[in-house]
Amino acid sequence: MDKILQWDEPIFNLVNRYPEVKDIMVELGFHDIAKPGMLQTAGRFMTLSKGIALKKVDMETVQRTFLQHGFTIQK
Numbered sequence: 001m002d003k004i005l006q007w008d009e010p011i012f013n014l015v016n017r018y019p020e021v022k023d024i025m026v027e028l029g030f031h032d033i034a035k036p037g038m039l040q041t042a043g044r045f046m047t048l049s050k051g052i053a054l055k056k057v058d059m060e061t062v063q064r065t066f067l068q069h070g071f072t073i074q075k
Contacts, residue, residue, distance in 0.1 A: 002072045004013060005048065014017035024069050028062055048073065 005021070007016055011033065025033050030051060030067045032038050052059055063073050 003070055005066065005071050005073045007049040007073060007075050008047045009043050009046065011046050011051065012039055014048070015039060015043065020069065021071075024066060024071075025051075029057060030063055032072070 003018055006026070011021070015033075018051075022033055022039070033043065046054075048062070051057075052062055066073055
């Protein structure tokens with residue numbers, strides 16, 4: 001069964017549901033998520049789509065990387 005992520009769901013929720021999301025995001029260059037307290041503060045309002053736009057990361061790269069880890073991202 002695929003693990004489903006939503007583009008506009010807070011990262012805090014995604015990591016609570018699938019803790020490995022945090023490591024995948026660090027792998028993609030979202031290093032701030034690993035800082036103490038960041039997930040509990042900014043992660044409550046930051047979504048995947050907002051983070052991708054903020055960090056200017058290629059959306060297809062993000063989708064492909066999550067797919068390699070067994071995740072599907074839905075809009």
